[in-house]
Amino acid sequence: MAYATLDELTGRVDWELDEDELRIATTALADASDLAATYGREWPADRAPRLVKMLVLKSAVRYLRNPNGYTQSRAGDETLAWSDAHGRDAGSVYFTREEIRLLENLAGTRPGLTSVTLSAWGSRLRPHSSGRANAGGLVPVDYEGGRPFPLLDDDGGPW
Template sequence: MTQPLAELDDVRARLDADLDEVTEPLAASALAEASDLAREYGRDWVDADRCPRLVRGLVARATARFVRNPDGYARSRSGDESVEWAEGAAGDGGVFYTEPEIRLIRSLAGRSDIHSVEVIAWGTRQTDRTGYIPVEDGKPFPYFADESEPW
């Protein structure tokens, strides 16, 4: 089992009330889930010591948010027993991160939506025919009409 990225004391500091014998196992389970989600969005931080402090804070925040509202209620009325669940991730009844939190975790992990791709000018590198995509007529792609052309 992997180590959680935050401590239960960090979660306790974000809650209005203390954890009791019912909510402490719930918080520990939610802490493990929030840590796994942070690793999924960011990178595989094996231990909390190598994880950015901001990510540890986000893990504790998501855990505390779940402990406060484990069912994902958006509205509850006591007078006539009316309950309403939120749309989206908050209403799933599980640990979740908001979109800004996900973007922050990804940026702290060095992930972005911009990637670099190696580009090579045609004819500047000697290649052989291995690794080319086969086509119906059996010639590798790209191919020349004249087989005498060098690769």
């Protein structure tokens, strides 16, 4: 399941792909699509967001242009250099950090902080001193503008 086609990929490169490059391009698209599903989620191929397709194509083209991950190449004295910037990903299909963030945002899986209401098993709200049924047990807060928060109770404690 690739999020982009070989025709879409060949339209993004500025040279004619030979037979070996076409084979490599096919596997690059599959690898980039698998990575997109890993960093994002598994979208149905026909309903994946356009940005996913664009990122897959961008990653595959980046790999086709530089399959060995070279950062420097000189003809005189045959100097070749690799960078540790992408670590083990150099010379393979990869997404940049920003591309990974985009995929996480698209999938709604971006890690972050959130608050979650927790309560102990079998606990219940204490009745409010006003006697209102929906008020629950609220504890006052000492700072200006602070809203009271609910206090849960069990049968054994004073609170």
